[in-house]
Amino acid sequence: xxxxxxxxxxxxxxxxxxxxxxISELYYNADSFMDSLSDPNTGLTAFPTLLIPMGGxxxxxxxxxTAVADDASxxxxxxxxxxxxxxxxxxxxxxxxxxxxxxxxxxxxTRKKNLGLAAGGKFLYVPFTEYDTWGTRESRGYYxxxxxxxxxxxxxxxxxxxxxxxxxxxxxxxxxxIPEEIYAGQSAFSVMTDLGVxxxxxxxxxxxxxxxxxSFGLVLKNIGLDAQDDPLPLxxxxxxxxxxxx
Numbered sequence: 001x002x003x004x005x006x007x008x009x010x011x012x013x014x015x016x017x018x019x020x021x022x023i024s025e026l027y028y029n030a031d032s033f034m035d036s037l038s039d040p041n042t043g044l045t046a047f048p049t050l051l052i053p054m055g056g057x058x059x060x061x062x063x064x065x066t067a068v069a070d071d072a073s074x075x076x077x078x079x080x081x082x083x084x085x086x087x088x089x090x091x092x093x094x095x096x097x098x099x100x101x102x103x104x105x106x107x108x109x110t111r112k113k114n115l116g117l118a119a120g121g122k123f124l125y126v127p128f129t130e131y132d133t134w135g136t137r138e139s140r141g142y143y144x145x146x147x148x149x150x151x152x153x154x155x156x157x158x159x160x161x162x163x164x165x166x167x168x169x170x171x172x173x174x175x176x177x178i179p180e181e182i183y184a185g186q187s188a189f190s191v192m193t194d195l196g197v198x199x200x201x202x203x204x205x206x207x208x209x210x211x212x213x214x215s216f217g218l219v220l221k222n223i224g225l226d227a228q229d230d231p232l233p234l235x236x237x238x239x240x241x242x243x244x245x246x
């Protein structure tokens with residue numbers, strides 16, 4: 001009887017060891033695959049504020065807003081969006097981000113026929129306090145990044161049957177402030193631009209509406225000058241949006 005119990009336990013142990021080995025190998029393969037997709041420049045670019053969404057639908061949709069771009073959130077998603085907005089908008093955003101980091105933002109946008117205009121700003125700040133080895137406070141201040149955005153776009157070839165092709169650009173001025181007593185010589189300034197295109201059309205639409213149910217957008221972001229020899233976070237984004245039913 002004892003031999004049978006020992007044999008059964010040995011078999012269970014062998015099966016469990018093989019299962020653990022399979023799980024470990026699966027995890028290792030998955031981890032290796034994800035590493036192959038990572039950007040080797042992560043953490044090496046300047047102005048991470050440019051990659052943090054202000055808020056609104058742009059953030060709520062996981063930044064998959066390039067082809068939608070139908071409210072004030074367009075200013076970060078696709079600069080071509082302002083020429084197609086239905087309303088003048090003024091939006092305020094507050095982002096209580098990680099590790100005591102806060103981001104305050106504002107966007108104003110309006111449209112005159114096929115010409116879209118907008119202006120916005122984003123301000124990130126992090127409190128910082130330095131202590132020596134004895135616990136005495138030596139300095140305090142704020143690390144901050146400020147971004148001013150000026151937008152213009154125009155919709156070409158617009159008529160009753162065709163939405164047209166919107167082309168837009170942002171000019172962005174970014175400033176990083178690091179107090180000298182915290183880290184001397186690290187404040188920086190940069191100028192950059194975003195370029196975007198957007199069009200809308202109907203495709204397999206199963207409801208009645210004047211709005212187009214399909215749209216396509218393409219954007220090139222953060223083309224500009226390096227800051228303290230650190231490159232900007234250059235991005236190329238394409239988006240497709242489709243709404244078959246209301």
